[in-house]
Amino acid sequence: MMHGGNLIRGYGQGQGMVMNAHGWWFGLIPLAAHLIFFIILIIVGIILLRRHSARVRLYRKQNDPALRILRERYALGEIDTEEFQRRNQDLRS
Secondary structure (H helix, E strand, C coil), X not given: CEECCEECCCCCCXXXXXXXXXXXXXXXXXXXXXXXXXXXXXXXXXXXXXXXXXXXXHHHHXXXXXXXXXXXXXXXXXXXXXXHHHHHHHHHC
């Protein structure tokens, strides 16, 4: 666009057209950064969820009422080692 004989910067043929023709991919950088951020956020969330669920499973196994009673009976001498191991294996499978 001409204004008083001078070319207004960014319009018409000039620097603005060159930047638009070769610099369009600069607009993809923020998009890629957001995409990478959300992918990392999802991966961290999955890792934390797996760790938490593993702790919950371990807690449930340790506090299983049947296993607790079995351990108590073994500690009191009501059952021998062989019977404890057999029943323990049965309860865990």
